[in-house]
Amino acid sequence: MELQKQIITELKVEPKINAKEEVTSRIQFLKDYVKKSGAKGYVLGISGGQDSSLAGKLAQIAMNELREETGEKYTFVAVRLPYGVQKDEEDAQRALTFIGPDVSLTVDIKPAVDASVSAFMKATEKELSHFLKGNTKARERMKVQYDIAGAYQCLVIGTDHAAEAITGFFTKHGDGACDIVPLYGLNKRQGRELLKELGAEERIYLKVPTADLEDDKPLIPDETALGVTYEEIDDYLEGKEVSLESKEKIEKRYLQTMHKRNHPASIHDTWWK
Ligand SMILES: Nc1ncnc2c1ncn2[C@@H]1O[C@H](COP(=O)(O)OP(=O)(O)OC[C@H]2O[C@@H]([n+]3cccc(C(=O)O)c3)[C@H](O)[C@@H]2O)[C@@H](O)[C@H]1O
Ligand SMILES: Nc1ncnc2c1ncn2[C@@H]1O[C@H](COP(=O)(O)OP(=O)(O)OP(=O)(O)O)[C@@H](O)[C@H]1O
Numbered sequence: 373m374e375l376q377k378q379i380i381t382e383l384k385v386e387p388k389i390n391a392k393e394e395v396t397s398r399i400q401f402l403k404d405y406v407k408k409s410g411a412k413g414y415v416l417g418i419s420g421g422q423d424s425s426l427a428g429k430l431a432q433i434a435m436n437e438l439r440e441e442t443g444e445k446y447t448f449v450a451v452r453l454p455y456g457v458q459k460d461e462e463d464a465q466r467a468l469t470f471i472g473p474d475v476s477l478t479v480d481i482k483p484a485v486d487a488s489v490s491a492f493m494k495a496t497e498k499e500l501s502h503f504l505k506g507n508t509k510a511r512e513r514m515k516v517q518y519d520i521a522g523a524y525q526c527l528v529i530g531t532d533h534a535a536e537a538i539t540g541f542f543t544k545h546g547d548g549a550c551d552i553v554p555l556y557g558l559n560k561r562q563g564r565e566l567l568k569e570l571g572a573e574e575r576i577y578l579k580v581p582t583a584d585l586e587d588d589k590p591l592i593p594d595e596t597a598l599g600v601t602y603e604e605i606d607d608y609l610e611g612k613e614v615s616l617e618s619k620e621k622i623e624k625r626y627l628q629t630m631h632k633r634n635h636p637a638s639i640h641d642t643w644w645k
């Protein structure tokens with residue numbers, strides 16, 4: 373099968389969606405999964421970006437409905453995880469207002485990240501690059517979310533979706549580590565459609581996507597880091613034709629990041645061959 377078709381099938385992307393139906397079915401999924409698991413709710417880091425605004429809103433609605441339906445105390449915990457002071461804190465606060473979480477926490481990851489980086493440098497006498505320190509930030513955020521999951525008996529939501537999975541644009545065992553992925557199969561513009569359906573204000577769904585991980589490149593847009601636009605990634609995922617240059621960039625990243633979309637290789641696996 374042609375690689376584009378193979379990727380679309382693997383990442384479960386539909387070229388056209390009904391935003392209302394997607395909202396309903398993904399909320400239902402969050403409700404069914406938490407009930408079946410025996411957990412008491414969900415936790416998610418809220419950055420101010422599009423993906424966590426959407427996943428957080430779906431989770432909060434799911435918890436509201438479950439409380440109504442069961443009379444049990446299901447809870448959504450939103451956690452702000454800034455590295456010191458976040459440049460776009462205002463956007464994060466706007467996202468929290470939109471979500472209206474049951475519980476809102478803030479854990480500054482700076483002391484833990486800085487301690488980890490300085491212990492690494494002391495031991496190795498090597499500098500940890502801004503890029504690698506960025507991945508440490510993402511893994512520290514993962515760790516805090518699992519601390520909360522343990523303490524509040526809840527599950528960790530991940531914001532992975534097709535437009536991110538295709539390029540492997542996430543930190544392995546960082547933001548890539550989670551218990552449930554309610555946005556799976558959506559591309560970036562479909563996620564935006566869901567945010568609109570949920571009544572988010574424009575500033576939330578038009579916010580420029582950024583990983584915001586590197587100290588020397590604050591708020592660098594994902595599209596700059598990737599060298600390809602989300603419009604092109606979304607078109608590719610909807611089976612449309614994109615420029616040859618973008619197609620090659622997307623497919624190269626897809627092939628290089630196979631290991632991020634699979635379980636660690638064992639002697640029984642063949643995906644890496
Ligand atoms: N073939 C292979 N088989 C098995 N494992 C392999 C491997 N190649 C590398 N690895 C392992 O993977 C590691 C590299 O992966 P990883 O540590 O993830 O690091 P890497 O993929 O190099 O960097 C993460 C990228 O994701 C971006 N990101 C991160 C977090 C959030 C967002 C966002 O959009 O918000 C974006 C970040 O800006 C950066 O460009 C290697 O150190 C190695 O341990
Ligand atoms: N500063 C932060 N505070 C809390 N959580 C964060 C922070 N930065 C990243 N995260 C978590 O890591 C996830 C991955 O980041 P990512 O940038 O892909 O998503 P986003 O910021 O929600 O949306 P966008 O891709 O539009 O920027 C976020 O969805 C969020 O759960």
Ligand SMILES: [Mg+2]
Pocket residue numbers: 419421422581582583584
């Ligand atoms: Mg972001």
